[in-house]
Amino acid sequence: MMEKDPRASQDPLAWPVTFLPGVGPRRARALESLGIRSIGDLLYHYPFRYEDLRLRRPEEWEDGRRVAVEGTVAGKPRVSRGGRVPVVAVPMDVQGIRIHAVWFRQAYVLERLTRYQRWRLVGRWQAARRSLVVEHMEPVTEGGPHHSAHAGRIVPVYQTSGDLHAKWLRTWIASALKEAEPHLVDPLPWRWRAKLGLMDKAEALREIHFPRDWERLGRARERLVYEECLRFQLPLQYARWRQKSRRAPALRLTRREWEAFLAALPFSPTEGQRRVLREVAEEIAGHAPMRRLILGDVGSGKTVIAAAVLFAAAMSGGQGVLLAPTEILAEQHARILSRWFAGFSFPVWLLTGGTGRAERTRYFADISAGRPGILVGTHAVLGDVPYSALRAAVCDEQQRFGVVQRMALLRPNESIHLLSMSATPIPRTLAMALFGDVDVSFLPARAETLGRRVTRWLPLDREEEVVLELRQRLSRGERAYVVAPAIGRPGEQPESKKDVLSLFDWFREQLAGFAVGLLHGRMSSGEKERVMRAFAEGAVQALVATTVVEVGVDVPEATMMVIYHAERFGLSQLHQLRGRIGRSGQDAVCFVLTGPLTDIARQRIEAFQAVNDGYLLAKKDLELRGPGEWAGLAQSGWPDFALFDPIRDEIWMRRAKHHAHHFVQSREFWLLPEFASLRAGLAPPAVGEGVH
Structure with a gap:
């Protein structure tokens, strides 16, 4: 009895690649190294670029470039030896001109070349010698059009591995398309495709791999x-x-209460802050839980937005909580909120690892009793706090917390309002992709709070200018950061100036008479807190550190930043570091010291020196690095996009977001079979849950 062919019952995309001609166990293992195990994997292994090898007239051939030609063998092939390398040459007639086709190290082609036979060749054109150095050849069969995956067309170029030839991949993908295409089910209903003017899935896969022209490839x-x-x-x-x-609890404040909040601020909010305050106030006044992310450039004043949410929670008779990544930052927030809200009846509690037992007991008693107030703290606020009237939560520097930690804020009550804040500048489209399940507000920097920031770019061998400027500023009572890209090891020589330990030793000598501190990620939390506190209070004047200072407390006296080997940092990270200085209106200077530069690194430093807008820099960084290197921003949440480009494809992400929002509330989406593939994995809504 014959064994049943698995292809009769399986989804064709799930068929193993060994079903394809020419793919045996050894080549299947090579494909597996690329993550390709099935025909579906092969079809979704998209080209990373294309080469236009369509047949062209001889006058269009460019010297030194690869071209495709179709011609007839016009004479007897000859073999010679250039040193020990066999060289085969044969005259060919191509569109009315005589050229010589040349093969190096391929003596076996002698047996294949016969007079008057037609061949399609791909190779590099040498105009002076009227010769084509052949890289690929295939015979042209008589009768009917000649279809090739390798020449005479726009040819796809794929990522390969080891001895896996690109030609094999093209051949197998062509076979996979032929096998799978009749069985492909398009997840997009034809009505929806027609509305958007989109190709069907089978045609799109065919054209992405073997496009007939550039227009079809784009579509x-x-x-x-x-x-x-x-x-x-x-x-x-x-x-x-x-x-x-x-x-959710509606946090509705009267006009007089909002005016009292604004009057409590020691400054007048910017138009950008007022805009976001209006968005937040409107959202928390409703019964749907707010989920909003504030993306604020350095010095944008995100604290005002957080304070408004927490103020509304307390004034509405409830409690609000603010989660900060460090004790120093939590203490700073608590001081600011206590000062702003001193004239109101609710308290501001501070809960960190250093909070004493008596204070903790007193706080917990008030919170458990439902007393309105604001709790500010570190991870301690995620512990056994007896929340009884929690209305709103704020997560500051949300990029410093994992998803699980952020969601722990909702553990006491998933229906509370949640505001997250980040100082990492992210292009708007990328932010929409990363945080598609929340509303995103953007805050520009508060120009009136920032001094004039100058960025100076110097080679490493001119660091004596940096030391001179540093001594002058420290003598005036100002403070400075010196940042290195790595920690290093004790005892290493400081020649490279790449590690913070070597730089710390060197700057202690150069800045004799001034207090120099050291901060890096290998230090304990207690040590880091003590050093940052000493720097904030002035006991340390110059802080030599790694990028742990990228996000931190405000030190108004900090007016100078020195970044060693700036070529090793991304633009957004450089911008974050520069944002640590000049935050009190004083003029500040940021020195970037670089070693040898690649072209991309040079473009990055040039952009950093010229541009101060965090969002423009973030977009430039994405253009230079490519979207693949932005995965870290998502903290393991960045999807595995194969084609989507956050800059190029903004319109499609916007459309998809709008359409998905419509679909999940549509009765058709949940009931019609044509949407079955798209709704896979989504639990259907309960009766009466709001679909229409």
């Missing part, structure tokens, strides 16, 4: 990018819709 890419974005946005918009169906 195929758009179709597949849209599907990627839609599949990414659907679970986010579904989670957001389900979350908004919960009932």
Whole structure:
């Protein structure tokens, strides 16, 4: 009895690659090193670039460039030896001209070349010698058009591995398309495709791999990018819709109470802050739980927005909590809020690892009794705090916390309002992709709080100018940061100036008479807190550190930043570091010292020196690095996009977000079979849950 062919019952995309001609166990292992195990994996292994090898007239051939030609063998091939290398040459007639086709180290082609036979060749054109150095050859069969995956067309170029030839990949992908195409089910209903003017899935896969022209390639890419974005946005918009169906406490304040809040501030909010305050006030006044992320450039004044949410919670008779990543930052927030809200009846509690037992007991008694107030702290606020009237939570520097930690803020009550804040500048489109399940507000820097920041770019061998400037500023009572890209090891020589330990020893000598501190990630939390506190209070005047100072407390006296080997940092990280200085209106200077530079590193430093806007720099950083290197921003939440580019494909992510928001609330989406693939993995809503 014959064994049943698995292809009769399986999804064709799940068939193993060994079903394809020419793929045996050894080549299957080579494909597996690229993450390719099935036909579906192979079809979604997209080209990373294309080469235009369509047949062109001889006058269009460019010297030294690869071209594709089709011609007839016009004479007897000859073999010679250039040293020990066999060289085969044969005259060929191509579109009315005589050229010589040349093969190096391929003597076996002699047996294949016969007079009057037609061949399609790909190689590098040498105009002076009228010769083509052949890299690929294939015969042209008589009768009917000649279809090739390798020449005479726009040819896809794929990532390969080891001895896995690009030609093999193209051949196997062509076979995979032929096998799978009749069985492919398009996840997008035809009505939806027609509305958006999109190709069907089978045509898009065919054109992304073997495009007939550049226009069809563009349309195929758009179709597949849209599907990627839609599949990414659907679970986010579904989670957001389900979350908004919960009932949250409405934090409605009177006009007089909001005016009292604004009057308590020691400054007048900027127009940007007022805009975001209006957005937040409107949202927390409703019964749907707020989930909002504030992306603020350095010096943008995000604390005002956090204070408004916490103020509304306390004035509404409830409690608010603010989570900060360090004790120093928590203490700073507590001092600011206590000062601003001194004239109101609710308290501001500070809870950190250093909070005494008596204070902790007193705080917990008030919180357990439901007393309105604001709790500020570190991870301690995620512990056994007996919340009884929690209305709102704020997560400061949210990029410093994992998803689990941020969600722990909701453990006492998932229906509370949650505001997250980040100082990491992210391009708007990328932010929308990363945080598609929340509303995002952008805050520009408060220009009136920032002094004139000058960025100076010097080679490492001119650091004596930096030391001179540093001594002058420290003599005036100002403070400075010196940042290194690595920690290093004790006892290493300081020649490279790449590690913080060597730099610390060197600057202690150069800044004799001034207090120099050391800060890096290998120090204990207690040690880091003590050093930062000493720097904030002035006991340390110059702080030599790694990027642990990238996000930290405000030190108004800090007016100078020195960044060693700035070429090793991304633009957004450089901008974050520069944002540590000049925060009290004083003029400040940021020195970037660089070693040898690549072209991209040079462009990065030039942009950093010229631009102070964090969002423009973030966009430039993304353009230079490519979206793959931004994965760290998502803290393991960045999706595995194959084609989507945050800059190029902004419109498709916006459309997908809007469409996903519509779908999850649509009765058609949940009931019609044509949406089955898109809704896979989403739990259907309960009866009466708001679909229409």
